Amino acid sequence: METGTTGDTGRGEWVGLPGGLLRLRRLLLVMWTVPLAAGTALLLGLTAGPPWAALGASWMAALAWGWVLLGRNWRSWRYAERADDLLISRGVLWRAQTVVPYGRMQLVEVTSGPLERRFGLASVQLHTAAAATDAKIPGLAPQEAQRLRDRLTELGEARSAGL
Amino acid sequence: MTAEAGAEAEAAGPDAAAPAASAAPAVERRLHLLTPLRRAWVPIGATVGVAAQQADQIQRWASGLSVTLRGLALLALVVVFGVYGFLSWWFTHYAVTDTELRIRSGLLFRRTAHIRLDRIQAIDVTRPLLARVAGVAKLRLDVIGAEDKDELAFLEEREAVALRAELLARAAGFAPAEAVALGEAPQRELLRVRPADLVVSLLLTLSAWAALAAGLIAPVAVWWFSGNPWATIATMLPMLGGLWSGTAGRFLSEFDWRVAESPDGLRLDHGLLDRAHETVPPGRVQTVRIVEPLLWRRRDWVRVELAVAGSKNGVLVPVASRAAAQAVVARVLPGVDLAALGFVRSPRRGSRWVVPVWWRGYALAVSADVFAARRGLLCRRTEIVPHAKVQSVRLTQGPWERVQGLAEVHVDNGAGGTVTARLRPAAEAAALLDAQAARSRTSRADARPDRWMT
Incomplete structure (x- = not known):
């Protein structure tokens, strides 16, 4: 399976996301922009004259731009299971890193929407007592999500700490 | 020493002696007899609200009735509310077990809350003005995820303080029998805010002056541009509210602020009209x-x-x-x-x-x-x-x-x-x-x- 980032970057084992999420997001992008481009071209071509139909191509530019952006965003997502905490890193322009010590986890959630299920994807979300904790890993393979959930729960119990 | 003497007096009272039998199922207690009065306010308020909205219809309807019938209708309402208040009081029980405070309430929709004592984040005893007159108090436990319903309102003042002491002692890990007899832990005052200092500090708050300035300028500006008295009042009311909570409201709630330390944690006592006693x-x-x-x-x-x-x-x-x-x-x-x-x-x-x-x-x-x-x-x-x-x-x-x-x-x-x-x-x-x-x-x-x- 294709993965985004692999190998050691000096801070534990970074693991990237599997390719499914990128495929899903790009497919959604295509499904939105191509009909929009066709619709715009048709409308302008019929009402304002054939040369104006070329404006529909601006949607294709948006598609190309979004295609690249989604790829960069997908590559930026990665996580590392370290000895005592989980590290999640994401974002291209606005970068963010979250560290959640295993002992602080209150709940590990695996969610999967209908579209995600269709593509064999699942998300893992970690909840701590702090509402601001935004530790979510989207687009994992279901087996990996379950493995992660079980491992995090196990580690959380072993290192459990109160408030 | 006085605290211990007080504790003995509590233990001798009929209320405090009840939960001493720890192994047996916990003894359930009821709230203070005045509680129904407070509960009855909810439907009374709702009825008044409806009546105010439909004033015309009620006027027409009532004018068609004789004086006796009107009196009877009023009496029926009072009886219904009284029965509601009484039943909600009758079906509300609380009990203290070794590890939990249990609150059972509800006539049609039963609700049982078990609050773990070792998870208590804070305990407050509050005495609103009217409750102070009646000699009752409200006891609230702050636990993560707890709701407003999980408060005991109202208890007799003495009982509320004794219950707080007992809950804290049990939460601290004392044996049940000990916890009842222990009474209130002795406290040592750390700090007390003089009213003069409080007033000066409020006068030196820039945000209060800004609120006052805004409260004066904005309505005048609205009056100048629109000439509409209602719009002026509508802009003035929230401003006045903000001004009140920033100055007089703060003065009332922060009056005579005392911070004390006890083995149970930090004690905060404050308030002019409504007294609050918080324990963290x-x-x-x-x-x-x-x-x-x-x-x-x-x-x-x-x-x-x-x-x-x-x-x-x-x-x-x-x-x-x-x-x-x-x-x-x-x-x-x-x-x-x-x-x-x-x-x-x-x-x-x-x-x-x-x-x-x-x-x-x-x-x-x-x-x-x-x-x-x-x-x-x-x-x-x-x-x-x-x-x-x-x-x-x-x-x-x-x-x-x-x-x-x-x-x-x-x-x-x-x-x-x-x-x-x-x-x-x-x-x-x-x-x-x-x-x-x-x-x-x-x-x-x-x-x-x-x-x-x-």
Whole structure:
């Protein structure tokens, strides 16, 4: 399976996301922009004259731009299971890193929407007592999500700490 | 000594002796007899609201009835409300077991709440004005996720205080029989705010003056431009509300503020009309915030606020000299010396392009026990989180900050708050992220247990 980032970057084992999420997001992008481009071209071509139909191509530019952006965003997502905490890193322009010590986890959630299920994807979300904790890993393979959930729960119990 | 004598008197009373049989199923108790009166207010209020909305119809309907029938209708309403109040009182029970406070209520929709005593974040005994006249009090337990319903209103004042002492003793880990007999723990006063100081501090608050100015100017402006009296009143009311809560409201609730220390934790007593007695057990404070408004700095006064998970109370000391406030904070966060924290300002290079002028206000200090971040230039705020309370650590960096080589470190705590250290050099922030996660993990190990007396 294709993965985004692999190998050691000096801070534990970074693991990237599997390719499914990128495929899903790009497919959604295509499904939105191509009909929009066709619709715009048709409308302008019929009402304002054939040369104006070329404006529909601006949607294709948006598609190309979004295609690249989604790829960069997908590559930026990665996580590392370290000895005592989980590290999640994401974002291209606005970068963010979250560290959640295993002992602080209150709940590990695996969610999967209908579209995600269709593509064999699942998300893992970690909840701590702090509402601001935004530790979510989207687009994992279901087996990996379950493995992660079980491992995090196990580690959380072993290192459990109160408030 | 007086506290112990009081405890014996309590133990001799019929109420306090009841739960001594610990092994047997817990003895259920009822609330004070005056409670139905308070419960009946809810439907009365609803009826009055409906009547006010449909005033015309009711007028027409009532004028067709004779005086006797009107009287009967009124009587029927009173009886219905009275029965509702009585039944809701009759079906509300509470019991204290070894580990829980159980509240059972509801006539049609039954509800049973079991509140774990070792999870108590704070206990409040409040006496609203009318309740003070009647000699009753309200007891509220702050537990994470608890609702407003989980309060005992009303109890006889003496009983409320005894129950608080018993709950705290059990939460602290004393044996059940001991817990009843123990009575209220002795307390030692740490600080008391003089009313004169409180008044001066409120007068020196810029935001109150700003609210007053806005409250005067905005309605005049609205009157000038629209000439509509209703619009003027509509703009004035929220302004007056803000002004009230910022000045007179604060004066009423922060009047005669006392901070005392006891083995059960910190005691806060305050209020002019409504008296409140709050108890925060040891080790429950998630964040302490020290606020220094501009006009207070000449007098070296500070205001101390605190965050406790699941609790609505936010103020620890409304106004005090810096030294006195630091002594109180040292009690709340043991082993923390605020005067010794060495704050490091954000670097001038870069910072001044990200947050012009105001960058000077940002500073950070990390000691062996706490993470402290400062911000603000006019009103300076310093937020202090013990490492043991940190739930997760985050680092964020926007594009412009990256160009300037800066990053932000956020520290999330259990009271739903986040302390942010802004404008830190990127390399320092990255190192801080790792170090902070490690400190959060290790410092929990030597924190006090939830049952603080065990």
